[in-house]
Amino acid sequence: VGAAGIALMHKWEGCARKLPDGRYKAYPDPGSADGKPWTIGWGSTGPGIGPDTIWTQQQCDDRFENDIIAYADEVSNAIGDAPTSQNQFDALVSFSYNVGGDAFKRSTLLRKHRAGDYASATVEFGRWNKNDGKVVRGLTNRRADEAELYRRSV
Numbered sequence: 001v002g003a004a005g006i007a008l009m010h011k012w013e014g015c016a017r018k019l020p021d022g023r024y025k026a027y028p029d030p031g032s033a034d035g036k037p038w039t040i041g042w043g044s045t046g047p048g049i050g051p052d053t054i055w056t057q058q059q060c061d062d063r064f065e066n067d068i069i070a071y072a073d074e075v076s077n078a079i080g081d082a083p084t085s086q087n088q089f090d091a092l093v094s095f096s097y098n099v100g101g102d103a104f105k106r107s108t109l110l111r112k113h114r115a116g117d118y119a120s121a122t123v124e125f126g127r128w129n130k131n132d133g134k135v136v137r138g139l140t141n142r143r144a145d146e147a148e149l150y151r152r153s154v
Contacts, residue, residue, distance in 0.1 A: 001072050005090025008149055009068075009097060012142045013043030015060050024060055026053035031131035031139070042067075043097065067097070074101045082114045091125075091150035098142065099128055122147050 017025045017040075026049050028035025037045040040053050041060030044067060055063075075092050078101075084092075092113065096104035104110060109124035125147040129140040 001068050001093050002086045002090050004087060004149055005093055006068070008090065008145055009064075009094050010042060012094070012098070012138075012145070013041075013064075015041055015057070019054070023054050023056050026050060029131075031134075031136045033132045068093070071097045071101065075104070078105050078110055079114060082116065084113070085153050087152045088113070088118070088150050091146045094146050094149070095125065095128070095143075098139075118150075122151050125150065 015024060017027045019025055024041055026038045026040040028051075029037055029039060038049045038051065038053065039045050040049050040055055042064035044060070044063045071093050072089075075089065075096050078096075079089075079092065092104070092110075095109065099107075107124065107128075109121055109128075112118075112121035112124060125143040126140070129135055129143050131139065
């Protein structure tokens, strides 16, 4: 993942809920009706992350680095040998990181990218702007940023 992709994910994931001592506290997903999944650091979720989870900045950064490697590998395997620019790859990793690898693998976005239909793939980002069936402005804006990065072919 290139610098543009990291910057995009950091912009939208944001290391939130900083405590006075400089550590970070987990928070419920603001867009879901049940608050799940619990999130910490740069958008990290999963087993062991709940209302009492507190991490240092280093733990947040380390987890993000490990997660990005895993998501980049998943995206790389999913796109196969389809021609892909660095910006397209970064946008796809950001998207997958946010919606989850399984959803990405089943997406029309991936199918259109693999088919080389980049114009239609760009439009597909915008379809993923809902949480619990409701449009979320933050997701709409994130998808617009991902689509813009994807559109840049250099």
